[in-house]
Structure formats: structure tokens, C-alpha cells
Amino acid sequence: MTPIPVLESARLVLRQWHDDDLTEFAALCADPQVMRYFPAPMTRLETAALIGRIRGHFNEFGYGLWALERKDTGAFIGMTGLLNVDFDAPFGPAVEIGWRLARRHWGLGFASEAAWTCLRCAFAQLQLEEVVSFTTEGNLPSQKVMQAIGMQQDVEGSFEHPRLPAGHPLRPHVLYRIDRSHWQQTLRA
Secondary structure (H helix, E strand, C coil): CCCCCCCCCCCEECCCCCHHHHHHHHHHHCCCCCCCCCCCCCCHHHHHHHHHHHHHHHHCCCEEEEEECCCCCCCCEEEEEECCCCCCCCCCCEEEEEEEHHHHHHHCCCCHHHHHHHHHHHHHCCCCCEEEEEECCCCCHHHHHHHHHHHCECCHHHHCCCCCCCCCCCCCCEEEEHHHHHHHHHHHH
């Protein structure tokens, strides 16, 4: 499938990855505060490998995690996008929406704006029926973004993330969902 190269919102460009994004993305992924709800910060090599996997997902499915750029400054600020869930999950198969932004860009509504743009792509362009999002129970900032874009928590869908060992404090996850009809209702509201 031909990758969707660019999406735009009022303040952001969601674009394909450039090789020169690595330096800033590696700094973002090495920030312990940004990565506090992940098992560990990432090295530059791990971040480069992640960009490679993201590019592969785009080539295979046409969508993925877009690099985020501010329109006003051209600054790279993180990533937001859609990914196929690639682990055995009771809610799978599914497409998830996710985001990761540099700390200096938190609290400005960029995560919600970019996520909303991705939902529009998911339902209007890709014609998906549902999008999910999940995070560790303690990640209230991400849960607030999920709620801000109209997602509803599926309390029955809470799960233990299979990629984390039993007893790991980040293993318990909450699940949020939004389907096309609910998304359309939010457009009319």
C-alpha cells in the first residue's frame, strides 16, 4: 500500500520520517520523564531501530507513526499515529493510536490535536471501524488525551501487557476504544 505521506492540523504537520529526525527523537526517547511509563529510556541505536520499524509499517500498511512538526517553527516535536497491534491481545486484531512528544511541547494540546487528526485519517481515509489505545494504569496524562479525543474506557478490556514480566509495575494496562459511529457523533456535537 502506498504510504500516506502527510496529514495536517491547524498547528501541526504529521509527516514521513527524515534521517535528520534521529538526533531529536533519540533525545526524546532517552528522556526519563518522557519514558516514565515505558520499561526504560531508549538508546540512540534502539531509537534508530524504532524509526526503521515505523518506516516498515508505513510501507506495508500505508499508515503508521508520523513524525510531528510544528507549523509555526518547523520544530520536530515527537510522533503520533496508527499502528497494528503486534502482540496477542484479547482485543485484537486491532489498530491502536499512540503518541510520544518531547517534554517542552507538553501541555499545549499538541498530542490531542495530532491524535484527532489521526482519528480523522483512520475513519475517513482508511475506513477503519474501530481504533483502540492503551497505556499503563498510572499514565493519567495519556488517558486524558484518550478522553479528549472521544475515546471511552473499556473497563472490561483492562489487561496485563504480555511484553512485560509478571509483577512488573507497568504491566497492568487500561484499554480505550472509539468506533466510527462514535467519532461521527463527536463531529456533529
